[in-house]
Amino acid sequence: MKLGVFTVLFSDKKLEEMLDHVAASGIEAIELGTGGYSGNTHCDVDELLDNGQKQKEFMDNIDRRGLMISALSCHSNPLHPQKKIAQEADQLFEKTVKLASQLGVPVVNTFSGCPGDHENALYPNWPVSPWPNEYQEILKWQWKEKIIPYWTDKANFAEKYNVKIGLELHGGFSVHTPATLLQLRDACGPAIGANLDPSHMWWQGIDPVEAIKILGKENAIHHFHAKDTIVDQSNLNRNGLTDMTPYSNMQNRAWYFRTVGFGHESKVWADIISTLRLYGYDYVVSIEHEDGLMSINEGFTKAIQTLKPIMVKDSIDEMWWA
Structure with a gap:
């Protein structure tokens, strides 16, 4: 396994400065944003796509620092009911898949998106209650008319370019649990998998x-994020898990993100890493920093300090004792 970082947290740094910084910190892999919610500071897909010389310069910068690219990420909503928003997200996804293929990057991370509740809707509708029954009707319509058709096409597209899709299981989007990921994978094929982030599991x-x-049994984990969450029980009792309090109002939120080790202790993270290996994941653990109590550098450094000692680097080939 390799320790990586989602480089959007260093968007204030130029590419080479960022690469020097993460390499000096002991990072082995980088996940790069190509646009959408995460921006494209370090990877301009329009500049690199189909440009062999630019790609060579880009990859030489990364290779000579002993780094690899674990994934290209274009988090956005390709199912947004407003066509302009959806089309921009769709075009970005397809360009990102093509670029990943050209660079030899095996995974593109994104969100599943979330449609509206009818063809002329203006905003996404995220049904999370089975009753009143209208929510069930919305959910059925979304999956039949929007989610499955779109991702069937994109799974075929990604397979053509030998790229896997890592959908981040995230609240507010149609695929947000292991069950909804496997539902989509069953319908669309094995190109669909998870970019699994524990922080979004804990708050749900x-x-x-x-x-x-659950996902490992189906070989459905394509990428992994490392981010923590803390649950404030007194606020949870008041607001519930679907808390709409702004992220910035941390004192009154039911849950909020922390850097690795500050929501759950090292033993919990060791269990996570060990279970990933137990179920065949031997790829990158990519640090994501969204901790409202720590600076980027402090949170990043502390995440490395927690994860490095518990990473499984050399898996056993044979049980010599049995």
């Missing part, structure tokens, strides 16, 4: 270790 009441088992 899902044990990340159990999520790894």
Whole structure:
């Protein structure tokens, strides 16, 4: 396994400065944003796509620092009911897949998106209650008319370019749990998998270790984010898990993100890493920093300090004792 970082947290740095910084910190892999919610500071897809010379310069910069690219990421909403927003997200996804293929990057990360509740809707509708029954009707319509048709086409597209799709299981989007990921994978094929982030499991009441088992049995984990979450029980009692309090109002939120090790102790993270290996994941653990109590550098450094000692670097080939 390799320790990586989602480089959007260093968007204030130029590419070479960022690469020097993460390499000096002991990072082995980088996940690069190509646009959407995460921006494209370090990877301009329009500049690089179909440009062999630019790509060579780009990859030489990365290679000579001993780094690899774990994934290209274009988090956005390709199912948005407003066509302009959806089309921009769709075009970005397809360009990102093509660029990943040309650079030899095996995974493109994104969100599943979330449609509206009818053809002329203006905003996404995220049904999370089975009753009143209208929500069930919305959900059925979304999956039949929007989600499955779109991702069937994109899974075929990604397979053509030998790229896997890592959907981040994230609240507010149609695929947000192991069950909804497997539902989409069953309908669209094995190009669809998870970019699994424990932080979004914890706030939904899902044990990340159990999520790894569920998805790992299906070989459905394509990428992995390392980010933590803390649940404030007194605020949870008041607001519930679907808390709409702004992220910036941390004192009154039911849950909020922390850097690795500050929501759950090292033993919990060791169990997560071990379970990933147990179920065949031997790829990159990519640090994502969204901690409202720590600077980027402090949160990044502390995440490395927590994860490095528990990473499984050399898996055993044979049980010599049995």
